[in-house]
Amino acid sequence: MTRTNAPSVAGRKEWFALCVLLLPVLLVSMDLTVLYYALPAMSAELQPTGVEQLWMVDIYAFVLAGLLLTMGTLGDRIGRRLLLLAGAVAFGAGSLIAAYASSAESFIAARAAMGIAGATLMPSTLALIRNLFHDQKQRRSAVAAWSAGMAAGAALGPIIGGLLLDNFWWGSVFLINVPVMVLLVVAGPILLPEFKVPGAGRFDIISAVLSLGAVLPVIYGLKRIAAYGFGTLPVVAVVAGLALAVAFIRRQQVVSNPMLDLTLFRQRAFGASIAINLMALFGLVGFSLFTTQYLQMVAGLSPFRAALWSIPGTVAVGLAVPVATAIVRKVRPAFVVSGGFGLAAAGFFTITFTPVEHGLAILLSGLTALSAGLAVVMTMITEMVVASAPPEKAGSASAVLQTGQEFGGAVGVAVLGSIGTAIYSKLMDGVGPASAQETLGGAVAAAQRLSGQAATELLDKAHQAFVDEMHVVAMAATLVSLIGAVVAAVALRHVKDAPKPPGESSPDVPSSTEEELVAAVN
Structure with a gap:
């Protein structure tokens, strides 16, 4: 080479x-x-x-x-x-x-x-x-x-x-x-x-096993809690995963060639960015379940038509991210990230006004805003993490970021899903069979076994309960986004991104030492 x-x-x-x-x-x-x-x-x-x-x-x-x-x-x-x-x-x-x-x-x-x-x-x-x-x-x-x-x-x-x-x-x-x-x-x-x-140095197999043992049980437990509620097995899985995570961190402190360099977290831009990114995924992934259920089970769209309605959000992301990358050249990243959370909060809050019938326009307006806002947050945070890590640690730093995303999404699904399930069950208490009182899908299935007025009444009550549940969850996501805006403005306030005066080197041009570390093309 x-x-x-x-x-x-x-x-x-x-x-x-x-x-x-x-x-x-x-x-x-x-x-x-x-x-x-x-x-x-x-x-x-x-x-x-x-x-x-x-x-x-x-x-x-x-x-x-x-x-x-x-x-x-x-x-x-x-x-x-x-x-x-x-x-x-x-x-x-x-x-x-x-x-x-x-x-x-x-x-x-x-x-x-x-x-x-x-x-x-x-x-x-x-x-x-x-x-x-x-x-x-x-x-x-x-x-x-x-x-x-x-x-x-x-x-x-x-x-x-x-x-x-x-x-x-x-x-x-x-x-x-x-x-x-x-x-x-x-x-x-x-x-x-x-x-x-x-x-x-030599790759540490023990650290690899510990990291796998820490992540898998926690993700598994959180998803099981979101789907079936609290139970012995998922709770034990989460606790076991957290215990292995502690063992993994302790090993990184003493091993000569750690899998994860914990000194990266001493950099404000790195540690804060991981936490902020987790908050963004909490709302984005955690709320996605409610979106798909509304589109298919309340609005009555087929899966393919529901997927087509996601295009406006994707277009908004495609427009918002380049605009944010231009703005951040003049404005500190903390304020751009905070603004992204603010836009997401506005989107989630808009969804709290979605009615049971003819609510597609309001829902999609909110989804478009929150998708664009959180895309700005995640793009800015990703760039900060990549930039704050030295080239020789970019792979592990990127992996930490993406592992945090998985955790954020899993926690969002578990927390927001549990809140929604509790509210739906309370509102549907005593309405229809037991399956209809647990989930909207169960109510739809139960209604198919009924006929005439009974089926219509069950669906009407289930749809209303689900929309009320979605409103509460959207409000919770609004509050999380507002907290994210404050955290970003405070935690990242010292991260500067102003252009250098003419003649001064770019802050990220590789030094001679860095150049020796950067890969050479074979």
């Missing part, structure tokens, strides 16, 4: 490389949502048990979340491009096996493999952006494109999945991953630089 000094200003090759890096970002975010639309057809063919169906849905996200930190650190040691390309091969192979799975067990195994591969892709893309773009303005634009790719993938997943399922068999939603991964494997060695930390 030959060392060359990395340019301070990115050229055409670096921007083409960014396009290549967006390929796995789009696919990994799409794969988090596309399965829900293929599940009915898959269940009819594979005939899974109830437990198998749960694992078919959850295994991908569980494995991905649990291995993010491990893979981010591994990429710093063995080479980020190498890990990215290896992950692309594994993701394509897993997609191929999933598409032609003949049993629930083989599909679960394939989705687990895709989760492992997905965990190698996401930290590597952000870390390589840190290597490709050293000028702060260019890097912020690159991170904005990365964030837009994540949002676009989440929005496109249901739409593309719906189109494919209308015309092909369920395996087609996974088969489309294969040619994209082939393109990444072909173009990656040409356009992407390689980077690995010179003289990196």
Whole structure:
């Protein structure tokens, strides 16, 4: 491997490389949502048990979340491009096996493999952006494109999945991953630089096991609590995960080659950014369940039409993020992030006025505002984390950020979901069968077994209870967003981003020491 000094200003090759890096970002975010639309057809063919169906849905996200930190650190040691390309091969192979799975067990195994591969892709893309773009303005634009790719993938997943399922068999939603991964494997060695930390120590297997043992039980427990309420198993899982997290942190303090450098958290921009990003995902992911239920079970839209109505939010994200990246050149990041939370709070508050009937316009207005606001928050925070970490730690720093996102989303689903369930159950107490008193889906199913006026009355009461529940949850998300605005304004107030006077070097142009650490192109 030959060392060359990395340019301070990115050229055409670096921007083409960014396009290549967006390929796995789009696919990994799409794969988090596309399965829900293929599940009915898959269940009819594979005939899974109830437990198998749960694992078919959850295994991908569980494995991905649990291995993010491990893979981010591994990429710093063995080479980020190498890990990215290896992950692309594994993701394509897993997609191929999933598409032609003949049993629930083989599909679960394939989705687990895709989760492992997905965990190698996401930290590597952000870390390589840190290597490709050293000028702060260019890097912020690159991170904005990365964030837009994540949002676009989440929005496109249901739409593309719906189109494919209308015309092909369920395996087609996974088969489309294969040619994209082939393109990444072909173009990656040409356009992407390689980077690995010179003289990196031995990879700590014990830390990797502890990190996996800490993340998986907590994510599992929080999701089970959100779906089924508090119980012995999910509570024990969360407590066990937290205990292993403490053991993991203590090991990082004493081991010679830690997986996670805890000194990163001493930097105000890094530690505060992780916490603020968690708050953003709390509201965004936690409220998404209520959005889909309203669109499909209250407004009566098909899954595909409901997915189409997510396009305005995606467009708003595409417009808001570039505007924010321009504003932050003149205004401190703290105020831009705080403004993003403020816009999200306005969006959540708007949703509290959504009526049972003809409420689509109000709901979508609120969703558009909150999507744009939280996208601004996450883009600014992502860039701060990437910039605050030295190049040799960019992989592990990116993994910490994304692991925090998984936690934020899981906590949001658990907390907001539990609040909503409690309110719905109280409002529906004594109305219809027991299943109708627990969830809106249960009420819809119960109404299908009734006829005439009885079915209409049950649905009317369930719809009203659900909308009242959604109002309370939206108000809770409003308060969290307002708190996030205050926290961002206070915690990030010392982070400056003013342009340097003419003739003075950019704050992020690599020093000679940094240049020695930056990957050389083979």
